[in-house]
Amino acid sequence: MERYLRFLEKSRRYVWNPFTQMKDFFDQEPVIVERGEGVWLEDVRGRRYYDGVSSLWLNVHGHRVPELDRAIAYQLGKIAHCTMLGQLNVPAVELAERLVEISPPGLNKVFYSDSGAEAVEIAIKMAYQFWQHMGHPEKRKFITMTGAYHGDTLGAVSVGAIDLYHRAYGALLFETVRVPYPYCYRCPLNQEPKTCGFACLHLLSQALEAHGGETAALIVEPEMQGAAGMIAMPDGFLREVRDLCTRWDVLMIADEVAVGFGRTGKMFACEHTGVSPDFLTCGKGLTGGYLPVAATLTTDRVYEAFLGEPWEEKTFYHGHSYTGNPLGCAAALANLDLFDETQLVDRVQKNEAYLRKRLQKLIDHPHVGDIRIKGMMVGIELVADRATKEPFPARRLMGAAVCRKARDEGMIIRPLGDVVVFMPPLATPEGDLEAMTDILIRAVEEGAVS
Numbered sequence: 001m002e003r004y005l006r007f008l009e010k011s012r013r014y015v016w017n018p019f020t021q022m023k024d025f026f027d028q029e030p031v032i033v034e035r036g037e038g039v040w041l042e043d044v045r046g047r048r049y050y051d052g053v054s055s056l057w058l059n060v061h062g063h064r065v066p067e068l069d070r071a072i073a074y075q076l077g078k079i080a081h082c083t084m085l086g087q088l089n090v091p092a093v094e095l096a097e098r099l100v101e102i103s104p105p106g107l108n109k110v111f112y113s114d115s116g117a118e119a120v121e122i123a124i125k126m127a128y129q130f131w132q133h134m135g136h137p138e139k140r141k142f143i144t145m146t147g148a149y150h151g152d153t154l155g156a157v158s159v160g161a162i163d164l165y166h167r168a169y170g171a172l173l174f175e176t177v178r179v180p181y182p183y184c185y186r187c188p189l190n191q192e193p194k195t196c197g198f199a200c201l202h203l204l205s206q207a208l209e210a211h212g213g214e215t216a217a218l219i220v221e222p223e224m225q226g227a228a229g230m231i232a233m234p235d236g237f238l239r240e241v242r243d244l245c246t247r248w249d250v251l252m253i254a255d256e257v258a259v260g261f262g263r264t265g266k267m268f269a270c271e272h273t274g275v276s277p278d279f280l281t282c283g284k285g286l287t288g289g290y291l292p293v294a295a296t297l298t299t300d301r302v303y304e305a306f307l308g309e310p311w312e313e314k315t316f317y318h319g320h321s322y323t324g325n326p327l328g329c330a331a332a333l334a335n336l337d338l339f340d341e342t343q344l345v346d347r348v349q350k351n352e353a354y355l356r357k358r359l360q361k362l363i364d365h366p367h368v369g370d371i372r373i374k375g376m377m378v379g380i381e382l383v384a385d386r387a388t389k390e391p392f393p394a395r396r397l398m399g400a401a402v403c404r405k406a407r408d409e410g411m412i413i414r415p416l417g418d419v420v421v422f423m424p425p426l427a428t429p430e431g432d433l434e435a436m437t438d439i440l441i442r443a444v445e446e447g448a449v450s
C-alpha cells in the first residue's frame with residue numbers, strides 16, 4: 001500500500017493522462033499497473049484484474065505471450081531500430097508481404113506508421129495527393145459518417161465526427177461532408193432496420209451526386225463504429241457503400257484500426273461483405289497489443305500515381321522517426337503466426353455465439369436499451385427509459401458507474417458515455433471468458449439503477 005501511495009503521489013505531481021479529466025482522477029484510486037499475465041493485469045498493490053477492454057482494444061493473445069516475447073527478444077539481439085527513410089529492414093519487409101497476403105484482394109502496398117491516427121493521416125494525404133497526380137485537383141473533399149472516430153491528430157479529427165472531440169478545434173480542421181452511419185437503434189430517419197431498405201444510404205447517394213466530382217475519398221469504420229459507442233452496421237451495408245464509391249470514383253478508406261485482426265470474426269471486417277477498399281488502415285491489434293506499429297495498405301493504382309522523377313514532385317512526403325520499427329514488425333509477425341497456429345479467427349466466431357447467448361440475460365434489464373455484438377466487440381447501451389430510449393442525464397455518469405462496479409469485482413472495462421464496452425483479448429480462455437462475462441452481467445445488473 002505504501003508503495004502504491006508513493007507512485008500515486010508521483011503521478012499526481014508529474015503525469016497528465018490521455019483522454020482523461022485530471023481534476024479528480026487521482027482521487028478515484030487509479031490502477032497503477034506493474035505487470036500482466038495472460039488476460040490479467042496486476043497493479044503495484046498486487047491486486048489482479050481481468051483486462052476486459054484488451055488495454056483499449058489492442059490485446060490479442062494476452063500479456064506476456066512467450067512466442068511474442070521471444071520474437072521481440074530475438075529481434076533485439078539483431079537491432080532495435082533503424083530508419084526506413086531510403087532503406088529497409090528485414091522484419092518490415094517480411095511483414096509487408098504477410099499483410100498483403102491476408103488483406104482483401106487489391107491491397108498490394110504497405111506504408112508503415114506508429115499509430116492508428118497516423119495511418120489515417122497517411123490515407124487522407126495519399127488520397128488527396130493521388131487526385132492531383134491524376135490531373136483532378138478539384139477532387140479534394142472527404143465524406144465521413146456521423147459518430148466517426150479516426151484518431152486524435154488534426155487530420156484524423158477533421159474526418160472524425162464526434163463533437164466532444166471536435167468542438168474545441170473547429171477552426172483548425174478542414175470541412176467534410178457528413179452522411180449518417182447506420183445507427184439502427186436510434187435511426188436518424190426513424191425507420192426500422194427490417195423494412196428500411198438501407199434508407200440512409202440514399203443520403204450518401206445524394207451527397208455523392210452533389211459532391212462526388214470534387215470528392216477525394218470517403219472514410220468509414222467497417223461493420224462496427226467503435227468510439228461512437230459500438231454501433232453495428234447492418235449486414236450487407238458496406239457492400240453498398242463500396243459500390244457507390246466506385247460509381248463516383250471516390251476512393252474508399254476502410255478504417256480497420258479497431259475492427260482489424262480478427263476482432264469481428266474475420267481477419268478484416270471488410271471480408272464480411274467481400275469488400276476491397278482503396279485504403280485499409282490498421283493498427284491496434286497488429287502487434288498483438290505489444291508495440292506501436294500501424295499501417296496503411298493501398299492499391300497499385302494509388303501507388304503508381306506517385307511514381308515519377310524526383311523533380312516531378314510526386315514523392316509521398318511522410319514518415320516518422322520510428323516508421324517501420326523492426327521490434328514492432330517482429331512482434332507483428334509473431335502475432336500473425338499465432339493467429340494461424342491457434343486458428344484464432346474461428347475461435348472468435350465461436351466466442352461471439354457464446355457472448356450472444358450469455359448476454360441474453362441482460363435483454364430484459366430495465367436500463368439496457370440495446371446490446372450490440374460483432375465478434376468479440378460488445379457494446380451495451382444503457383438508457384433511463386427503455387420504451388422511449390431516453391438516455392440517462394450525462395451527469396449521472398452511468399457508464400462509468402457500471403465500469404467502476406466491474407473494477408471492484410476484478411475486471412477493468414472503460415465505457416463510451418453510457419455504452420458499456422466489453423472487448424476481452426481474442427484468445428481469452430473459455431473459463432476466463434465465462435468469469436469475465438459473469439462480472440460484466442453483474443456490473444450492469446447492479447450498477448445500472450435509476
Ligand SMILES: *Cc1c(COP(=O)(O)O)cnc(C)c1O
Pocket residue numbers: 114115116117118120149150151152221226227255256257258259283284
Ligand atoms: C483507435 C482508433 C484510431 C486511432 O488509433 P490510435 O492508435 O489510437 O491513434 C483510429 N481509428 C479507429 C477506428 C480507432 O478505433
